[in-house]
Amino acid sequence: MRYKLFLTLLLAVNTLLFSQNDLKGKITNAQDGTPVFSANIYFPELEKGTMSDLNGEFIFKNLPEGKYKLVISSIGYSSLTKEVIIPEDYLVLSLNPSAIEMEEVMVSTPFHQLQSENVMKVERESISELNRKGAVSLSDGITQIAGVESLTTGVGIGKPVIRGLSSNRVLVYTQGIRLENQQYGDEHGLGISSKGIGSVEVIKGPASLLYGSDAIGGVLYLNPERYASSNSTNAGAEFDYFSNTRGYQGSLVAKTSGEKFKFLARGSYAAHSDYKAGNEQRVTNTRFNEKDLKTGVGLQLEKYRADLRYNFNRSEIGIPEEIGAQTTDKNPLLPYQEIDNHVLSLDNRFFLKSSSIDMKLGYQFNDRKEFEEHHEEEEEDHEEESHTEAEEAPALEMHLKTFNYNIKYNFPDLGNFETIAGVQGMHQTNENFGEEILIPDARTTDIGAFATTHYHLKNWDFQGGLRFDRRHIETDSFSTETNESIAALDRDFNSVNGAFGLKYHYEQKIIARLNLASGFRAPNLSELTSDGSHSGANRYEIGNPELKNEQNFQVDLALEWRNQHFEAYFNAFDNSVKDYIFLKPEGELINEDPVYKYVQGNANLYGGEIGIHIHPHPLDWLHLESSFEMVRGKLTNGEDLPLIPANSLTNTFRVEFQKGKIFTDKYAFVRLKNVFEQNNPGLFETRTAAYGLLGAGFGGSLKLEASKLEISASANNILDRSYISHLSRLKPDAIQNIGRNIMLSVSWSI
Structure with missing residues (x-):
């Protein structure tokens, strides 16, 4: 119905x-x-x-x-x-x-303001800018944003980490709806191509007031590319080459817009071989390929606006286990994942006399399959078996269907007050079709109601709100790999949360923000019910059906000072999480996999970011940027939390020249990122050594009558350093991260 x-x-x-x-x-x-x-x-x-x-x-x-x-x-x-x-x-x-770089409107916040006008601090980067810096994938590109890292399994799988929190604690939005694709797993990637994404916004800190459960760590908000300007038609082609993985990526787009109808379509394909580490070894089965289609239809009437978007993404991603065959083949070996992700969204806005109604509807279908080795095959045959020789039926197959809705009423302004109230929710079903069952067949229903208001004075802005949420989870009983019967689950999770923030600004030269917010996260199906070997994670996970909500409270202070020559910022946060859920090793093996069980304990995370940007006038083409970020995470018993990124310092020297006789928009940069030792590992982690990565790049645009050609080149880890990131899931096997990589890009638009 x-x-x-x-x-x-x-x-x-x-x-x-x-x-x-x-x-x-x-x-x-x-x-x-x-x-x-x-x-x-x-x-x-x-x-x-x-x-x-x-x-x-x-x-x-x-x-x-x-x-x-x-x-x-x-x-x-x-x-x-x-x-x-x-x-x-x-x-x-x-x-x-x-000389200050121009600002954009923040879509992830409720009142659509410029960043300098927002009460809540939000970071924003265009995807084109991240690609200029040599990003291999979307999850790799977001690590260029201060306070954001990536939990990786090779270069094909990455999960956003915001101030030490990841997986279900960071909510991802795409096409205006929350992304649901079994994102609880560390080895599950975003499932979205960077091609066709216009920009990314990051809310660092609890955003449950606006987004409900799973946003206690923050929100990664992906804005789709815009349509062509009114009464115009555009087309374009893009191609990227990556030297390290012998990888390539191509994309074609066409757009047209009239006064009432708009249309765009984009198709993309990417393929990568196993990446090569600094020791010249290729990490076997880190290869991956991706097909992506994005299309949209827009409509503008007198009192109604609609935007219908569809995205199909198919990814084949190898699951690395050990260093083996040294090839540049692009077909994943066993084990590997095959993932189909369909995202359909409809964004409606109804314009009333002095108010409006926003209604976003979404439907998603995620088909996740995992293929494993033939158990009867000899071990020496496994290394060379490609996915074309896999068994017809996957070992693991899960279908996740999600219907989302988000309805907001924008009240008429009352003096200096702007107010929004709304309801959000989803209905979700998970079904198993493979021989293995990691999580059971289940149904999840969410509903939340909220209200938020913004009050503006000459130098002060205030914003606050309240929200109530209810989540109902119902599962079927199932049998584990050890033939143990797991009972059906039927539980409700409720939470009330609020947020209050204030901003002081003086002539846009001094901006101070203070935000207090609570958030919550209901335990996911994996944490509640899992009981089986997780081939992607190389462990046997046991869920805990008695888990309670995670509840957090964060204090966030942000200070900015700027003039025509200089900018500086200081961000600090303290995040207390009650009933933090984490995996704890049990010290035993099942099917040769170490056993981990989900448990809870109170935790505290704190840290921040500090940075400067020098752009001396009249030398507006010259930019010197430096930023330092740190985060610590501990349980109240003194034990360190796992998967906390190491402190880092990034220095960038950049030059930009907008005008030119032949080439315009010219730029060049040199970047050095120093990552410090991680001497505070979690329970089942080891310390991580410090390392430094040198990067550089240049590019420009060439105007050719009615078309535009953009060319760029960038290099990461130029010195080909051997290093292991603390957030690499290959770290326990002492497998190094990617070595030197040179990216060449060409973009042609008409």
Whole structure:
């Protein structure tokens, strides 16, 4: 019934007449009044944008009546936001020249503000910028953001780690809905290609007020690429080559937009061989390949806007176990994962006279298969057996189906108050089809209700809210590998959470933020019910059906100071987690795998980030950046938490030249990342030695009549250092991380 309802809502298109409200305006330089060419003018709520022409002029057509936030940004100028009441005849807006990089609107926060206006600190990076720095994958790229690391199994599998918390404690959003793809597992990757993702936003700290369960560590919010500007058609091709893995990645995209309809389609393919470590050995079965399709259809009517998106991703990922065959083959060996991920989302917005209703609906289907060796084969045959020789039936096969909804009502502004209230939830089913059962057939139902408000004064902003959540988990009984019967489970998890934050700003030169927030996480199916060998994790896991909610409370302080020559920031946090869930070794073996059981204890994490950015005026092309990040995590009994990243210091020297006769947007950088010793390992971990990684890159754009060609090259671990990251799941086997890698990229757009 719920799927019929979703389909009905999907097909129900509002038949209202189109608006005839047009908006014209001009963007000028505040210092001399000259026009600003190629400025971005964007309505975040309408998802409608344009650019200024040579005279600084712009025009929007068919805008709905009401009050909307308009964002203007341009390279070399401070970004500007302005409330605009439609209809409006003509706007003249002035931008102040600035060496500070232009800001973007934060989509992951409720009120769609620039970062400097947000009460909550949010980090944002464009995917193009992360790719410039040589990212092999999306999970690799996000490690360039301060406070974010990646829990890796080779280069094909990575999980975001935000201030020491990972897996189900970090919520991932894509296409405006929460991603559900059995993400509890350390060896389960994101399942999303970076191609077709416009930018990534990171909320560091509990965000349960906005997102419910699983956001106690933070949120990784992936924004899909935008449609073409109104009344335009674009196409493009991208190609990347990676020297270390002999890997390649290609992508084709086409976009077109009119006044009412928009469309885009992108197809991508990537393939990588086993990566080579600093000791010149290739790590057997770290190879992977990925097929990805993204498409979208947008509609804009007078009182209604819709964005329908679909993403299909198929990944074949080898599961490394030991150093073996040294080849550059790209077909995974046994054991390996084959994962199909379908994400369908519909983002609706209904515009009322002085308010609006947002309704996001989503359906996901995740098909996860794991193939293993033939048990009757001789050991020497295993190394060379590729997935083409695998048994027809996978050893493990799970189908996860999820229906999401998120409905918000944006109240009319009352003076300086902006208020939003809403309900969120999901219904999820997990079914097993393989011979092995890691977690049982189950049904999960979530529902949450929340309200948040923002109060604005001249130099002060305040934001707060409350939320109630209920999660119901029901499972079937099943038999384990040792023929033990596991009883069915039927449990409810409830939680009430709140958040309060304040921001003080003085002429955008000094910004101080203080945020207090609580969050919760209901235990997942693996923690509650698992009882079996996990080939991807090389251990036998035993769940605990008596686990309680994790409940946390975090204090976050952020300070920023900036002028035309210099920027500095200081972020500190203290995160107390009650009933923290973790795996504890039992000191025994089952089927030759070490046994781990899920237990609970109170924990505390603390640390932060500090950094500077020097861009001396008038040498605006010169940038010196330095950042230090640290986090510590302990149980209240004094034991250290596992999987806590080591402290690190990153220094970057960067130059940028926007103008040129032949090449424009030229840049070059040199980066040195020093990772310190991790002398505080968890119960079943060992210490990790310090290491330093040198990287560099350059690139630029070439204008060819109606097309644009972008070329870039970057190199990571230039000195080919041998090292092991503390967050590598291959660390217990003393397997090193990736060595020198050179990435060459070409992008052509018309």
